[in-house]
Amino acid sequence: MGLFLFPLLVSLLAIKDVFENETLDKSKKIIWIIIVVLIPLIGAIIYFFFGKPKRL
Numbered sequence: 001m002g003l004f005l006f007p008l009l010v011s012l013l014a015i016k017d018v019f020e021n022e023t024l025d026k027s028k029k030i031i032w033i034i035i036v037v038l039i040p041l042i043g044a045i046i047y048f049f050f051g052k053p054k055r056l
Contacts, residue, residue: 011044018032
């Protein structure tokens with residue numbers, strides 16, 4: 001059960017973050033959402049490392 005919930009939770013957090021990210025335009029948001037949905041855990045990890053803006 002936990003092996004199912006962890007990737008689901010991480011993917012939902014990534015999708016929420018994509019929607020709240022004001023630096024991405026609509027087409028990039030759609031692309032990131034498709035990536036996160038089609039490749040749940042890996043897509044979310046890729047988004048958090050490469051798609052999310054860096055904070056100093």
